[in-house]
Amino acid sequence: MTGWLLFVAAFLACAVEAVEATTVVVAVGVTRGWKSPLRGMSAALAVLAIVIVGLGPAISSIPLSPLRLIVGGLLLVFGLGWVRKAVLRASGFKDLHDEDAIYLKQVAAAKAAGTEVRAGRLGGDPYGFTLAFKSVLLEGLEVAFIVVTFGANAREIPLAALAAVVAVALVVVVAVIVRGPLSKVPENTIKYAVGILLTSFGTFWGAEGAGAHWPGSDVSLLGIIPVTALVTFVLVAVLRSSRRGLATMGGVTA
Amino acid sequence: MKTVLIQSQAFGRFLWKFIVGEDITLAIGVVLGLLAVALLHGGGIVSWWALPVIWVVALIISLRHATRKSGA
Numbered sequence: 001m002t003g004w005l006l007f008v009a010a011f012l013a014c015a016v017e018a019v020e021a022t023t024v025v026v027a028v029g030v031t032r033g034w035k036s037p038l039r040g041m042s043a044a045l046a047v048l049a050i051v052i053v054g055l056g057p058a059i060s061s062i063p064l065s066p067l068r069l070i071v072g073g074l075l076l077v078f079g080l081g082w083v084r085k086a087v088l089r090a091s092g093f094k095d096l097h098d099e100d101a102i103y104l105k106q107v108a109a110a111k112a113a114g115t116e117v118r119a120g121r122l123g124g125d126p127y128g129f130t131l132a133f134k135s136v137l138l139e140g141l142e143v144a145f146i147v148v149t150f151g152a153n154a155r156e157i158p159l160a161a162l163a164a165v166v167a168v169a170l171v172v173v174v175a176v177i178v179r180g181p182l183s184k185v186p187e188n189t190i191k192y193a194v195g196i197l198l199t200s201f202g203t204f205w206g207a208e209g210a211g212a213h214w215p216g217s218d219v220s221l222l223g224i225i226p227v228t229a230l231v232t233f234v235l236v237a238v239l240r241s242s243r244r245g246l247a248t249m250g251g252v253t254a
Numbered sequence: 255m256k257t258v259l260i261q262s263q264a265f266g267r268f269l270w271k272f273i274v275g276e277d278i279t280l281a282i283g284v285v286l287g288l289l290a291v292a293l294l295h296g297g298g299i300v301s302w303w304a305l306p307v308i309w310v311v312a313l314i315i316s317l318r319h320a321t322r323k324s325g326a
Contacts, residue, residue: 077273
């Protein structure tokens with residue numbers, strides 16, 4: 001039962017992170033040429049593959065109960081961070097993630113970096129390589145974390161890794177076709193959904209690791225996910241109403 | 255040796271920010287929630303509800319901190 005939920009959660013999380021990384025790679029590629037950013041992206045993907053291949057089996061070898069306690073707890077902290085941001089964005093207390101704005105900022109920075117640094121010792125563009133490498137590595141680390149924690153807890157690392165590969169491949173194909181920021185992807189909504197899924201899985205595994213037995217075992221996830229979503233919707237509604245109150249008093253600065 | 259120490263500190267800071275994020279309240283809530291589950295379970299009491307209840311409280315506190323900053 002958790003297999004398809006795991007796939008959906010890992011797929012969405014990886015897709016949204018891949019969109020963010022792709023925006024930077026495309027911005028640099030369009031402005032300064034594709035060779036170096038693509039090399040940077042490939043190098044980062046290789047590092048991430050090593051992290052997943054190295055950490056996955058090592059973490060999977062930990063007995064299930066302590067694994068669920070530690071990794072479930074970490075996943076819950078991580079997921080709650082996503083939920084917190086999503087609730088603040090949905091209620092207007094934090095700016096929405098705007099891929100168009102990020103793309104334009106990256107293009108301007110890539111142009112401003114100048115032509116004199118384009119020719120590195122190996123004949124490439126160190127700026128393009130470094131920016132693409134850093135961007136893919138940082139966004140990808142979140143993907144690696146999710147794949148390893150989800151996969152290890154469910155004892156399904158190959159399935160989580162498959163979800164990641166499918167998501168990244170899909171985003172890359174679309175980016176190649178569009179050759180611009182993937183601003184039509186409903187990123188803020190996907191991030192909200194991913195936050196709810198990470199939090200729900202973290203709650204389930206963390207509590208099980210601490211000794212609890214959920215009513216209905218795995219099936220309880222079908223209750224945890226909607227209840228988590230409902231809690232966040234209520235919080236968004238409360239914060240929106242409080243923001244309206246602050247706005248009428250002229251107090252909101254965000 | 256000094257370089258290793260500096261790099262370890264930098265990695266530790268990165269890891270902390272990566273996992274814990276902007277507000278430590280959520281991490282404290284999760285740790286307290288897991289402890290509550292373990293204690294209740296140890297005492298023979300049904301414990302699955304404790305973790306979600308405590309993280310909801312932690313999330314509310316964390317959101318209050320964030321919105322107070324925005325509305326100040």
